[in-house]
Amino acid sequence: MEKIYFVMPAYNEAANISETIKDWYAVVERINREGECCAVLAVADDGSRDETYRIMSEFRLEHFEPLTKPNGGHGQTVLYLYRHALNHGADFVFQTDSDGQTSPDEFWQMYAARHDYDFQIGHRNHRQDGWQRVLVTRTLRLLVWLVFGQWVTDANTPFRLMRAESLRQVIWLIPDDFFLCNVAISAIAVKRHYAVRFLPITFRPRQGGVNSINMKRIVKIGWKAIGDLWRINARLRNS
Numbered sequence: 001m002e003k004i005y006f007v008m009p010a011y012n013e014a015a016n017i018s019e020t021i022k023d024w025y026a027v028v029e030r031i032n033r034e035g036e037c038c039a040v041l042a043v044a045d046d047g048s049r050d051e052t053y054r055i056m057s058e059f060r061l062e063h064f065e066p067l068t069k070p071n072g073g074h075g076q077t078v079l080y081l082y083r084h085a086l087n088h089g090a091d092f093v094f095q096t097d098s099d100g101q102t103s104p105d106e107f108w109q110m111y112a113a114r115h116d117y118d119f120q121i122g123h124r125n126h127r128q129d130g131w132q133r134v135l136v137t138r139t140l141r142l143l144v145w146l147v148f149g150q151w152v153t154d155a156n157t158p159f160r161l162m163r164a165e166s167l168r169q170v171i172w173l174i175p176d177d178f179f180l181c182n183v184a185i186s187a188i189a190v191k192r193h194y195a196v197r198f199l200p201i202t203f204r205p206r207q208g209g210v211n212s213i214n215m216k217r218i219v220k221i222g223w224k225a226i227g228d229l230w231r232i233n234a235r236l237r238n239s
Contacts, residue, residue: 001035001036001037001038002036002037002038002091002092003037003038003039003040003088003089003090003091003092004031004037004038004039004040004090004091004092004093004094004111004114005039005040005041005042005084005085005088005090005092005093005094006024006027006028006039006040006041006042006094006095006096007042007043007044007078007081007082007084007085007093007094007095008020008024008041008042008043008044008081008095008096008097008098009043009044009046009074009077009078009081009097009098010043010044010045010046010048010052010053010056010098011045011046011047011048011052011071011074011077012048012049012050012052013048013050013052013098013099014048014050014051014052014055016098016099016100017043017052017055017056017098018055019100020098020099020100021041021043021056021059021064023100023104024041024096024104025041025059025061025063025064026104027039027104027107028040028041028063028064029063031111032063037091037092038063039063040063040064040065040088041061041063041064041065042064042065042067042081042084042085043056043064043065043066043067043098044067044068044069044077044080044081044084045066045067045068045069046069046071046072046073046074046076046077047068047069047070047071047072048071053066053068067081067084072177073177073179074179075177075178075179075180075181075182076176076177076178076179076181078095078181078182079171079174079176079178079181081095082095082167082171082181083171085164086164086167086168090164091163091164092114092161092162092163092164093161093162093164093167094107094110094160094161094162095158095159095160095162095182096158096159096160097158100204101158101203101204101205102122102158102159102201102202102203102204103201103202103204106122106159106199106201106202107161109199110161110199111161113197114161114163116195117161117163117195117196117197118162118163118166118189118194118195118196119160119161119162119163119166119167119185119186119189119194119195119196119197120160120161120162120196120197120198120199121153121154121157121159121160121186121196121197121198121199122154122157122158122159122160122198122199122200122201122203123153123154123157123198123199123200123201124154124157124201124203125200125201140155140156140180140183140225141153141154141155143225143226143229144183144186144187144229147187147226147229147230147233148187148188148190148191148229148233149191150187150190150191152186152187152190153198154186154198155182155183155186155187156180156182156183156186157182157186157201158182159201160182162185166189166194167185170185170188170189170192171185173188173232173235173236173239174232175228175231175232178228178232179224179225179228180225180228180229183225183229184228184229184232187229187232188232188236191236192236
């Protein structure tokens with residue numbers, strides 16, 4: 001039987017984590033009930049300073065894995081989760097974030113087409129999370145085009161279903177501490193002509209907690225991303 005891992009990083013998400021787990025575990029339950037796949041939800045707390053991990057740990061669910069690790073940032077935690085899923089026999093990996101901005105209802109269009117694509121990535125067509133994050137997305141799209149020569153619709157979307165074997169072939173190119181690992185995965189997948197499709201998705205306002213993105217971080221992320229993406233592209237050329 002095929003196995004699908006749902007993975008989510010979490011950092012200081014005490015305001016959102018309980019409802020997010022409930023929402024996405026309902027998807028896991030439905031898949032397991034229908035019997036086509038075995039589904040597991042894994043959430044990794046990235047060294048939160050609030051009650052995120054304590055709240056996660058209170059859930060006693062058969063197909064739920066609450067994980068914790070020292071703080072390393074969003075990208076490092078996503079890579080940690082991808083490797084966890086691959087090491088535990090996943091055939092497919094679905095990633096989203098734990099802030100309640102994505103809708104579980106929109107997952108099913110990807111699930112129905114899971115055998116047709118290597119990577120299915122959400123396209124945040126009508127975003128409701130503020131102009132600063134829209135600016136980040138547009139900046140990253142330009143950087144990917146400058147470095148990889150590929151115009152990627154929405155490289156960093158935290159709403160993606162990936163064939164495990166294809167993901168395994170891509171992530172070894174990405175440094176463990178790379179902050180924007182989903183950007184690199186999207187760019188490599190497009191450049192290497194994997195079967196990729198982008199689907200429009202809803203992206204709601206943050207359901208609770210504080211937005212960590214500000215202009216200072218946008219500049220810092222963009223500046224660091226230039227060098228990191230160049231190094232990844234060099235690895236790609238030499239692989």
